[in-house]
Amino acid sequence: MKNHSILYPLHCVRTLSNIPAFRCFQYLLCSVILLSIACNKRVKENQEKGTQNESQGKEDSAKNYQELSDMETIKGNVFWEGTESDEVLYFVGWRSNNRAAFITSQESYECGGVNSDLLVQNLVNDNVISKKEVGDACESTDWTNNEEYIVKILDRYSIEIDHNANIALGDGNQLRDIVTNHKEEIYTIDIERSKEGDNYTAKATAPNGKRKTIGKGSEDFMRYDYIGYVQSPDRSRIAIVLRAYSNFDNLSEPIIIGCSLEEDTF
Numbered sequence: 001m002k003n004h005s006i007l008y009p010l011h012c013v014r015t016l017s018n019i020p021a022f023r024c025f026q027y028l029l030c031s032v033i034l035l036s037i038a039c040n041k042r043v044k045e046n047q048e049k050g051t052q053n054e055s056q057g058k059e060d061s062a063k064n065y066q067e068l069s070d071m072e073t074i075k076g077n078v079f080w081e082g083t084e085s086d087e088v089l090y091f092v093g094w095r096s097n098n099r100a101a102f103i104t105s106q107e108s109y110e111c112g113g114v115n116s117d118l119l120v121q122n123l124v125n126d127n128v129i130s131k132k133e134v135g136d137a138c139e140s141t142d143w144t145n146n147e148e149y150i151v152k153i154l155d156r157y158s159i160e161i162d163h164n165a166n167i168a169l170g171d172g173n174q175l176r177d178i179v180t181n182h183k184e185e186i187y188t189i190d191i192e193r194s195k196e197g198d199n200y201t202a203k204a205t206a207p208n209g210k211r212k213t214i215g216k217g218s219e220d221f222m223r224y225d226y227i228g229y230v231q232s233p234d235r236s237r238i239a240i241v242l243r244a245y246s247n248f249d250n251l252s253e254p255i256i257i258g259c260s261l262e263e264d265t266f
Helices: 002-017 018-065 070-076 143-156
Strands: 078-080 088-095 101-105 114-122 128-135 167-170 176-180 186-193 200-205 211-216 223-231 237-245 252-260
Touching: 070 088, 088 237, 101 128, 101 143, 101 252, 114 143, 114 252, 128 143, 128 237, 128 252, 176 223, 186 223, 186 237, 200 237, 211 237, 211 252, 223 252
Parallel strands: none
Antiparallel strands: 078 088, 088 101, 101 114, 114 128, 167 223, 176 186, 186 200, 200 211, 223 237, 237 252
């Protein structure tokens, strides 16, 4: 009786296996199992492929960022451009927090091209250290084709091209601006112009209320406009940019003023 109870389930399975409907059920069940295994494998492969593609995409993006040329980077650091006289001012980079470089381009009526100069300035005393021509208006190519010469000058003064320049531009009419230093302290910059606009005094106010004069103009120019500033990578200094217009065909040139963002310098 005991053996019969053990063999009975096997006998039932054998009997069911002889029924066509049950065989179809077995076939469908096996098919579902095999399909499920195949799908899981495919999903896993797709996930691995997606991860690889995502990683490759990030690598390609980083590669493209690194391959952005230094000259293209400088051309993106614009303070002003597209004026009637085709003047452009580009920011180039910093040496620590005390020197900065700019490129000025201006249309030449003599040759019908653009003259370009690389300007390096000490932002502690605002003295111009170097001013070199990097683009000749009588040549068909612009300054971007003189990369080797430009880099040589920058290396001489330890200037690094800023691929992530912190530039803040004014709205064209403002004469006051604020900037936050590395300690998250707020400093105020004021450009006090004469009634005729042909002279100015630039002043900075520290968080403790102390003020100091950081620059003065002269009547050599017809008008001064505040353009904005660029902050050093360590956020301890800014280079303030003014645009000084002359009386000749409304041409202009940049006025660069350095300002420390440390209270003990006030």
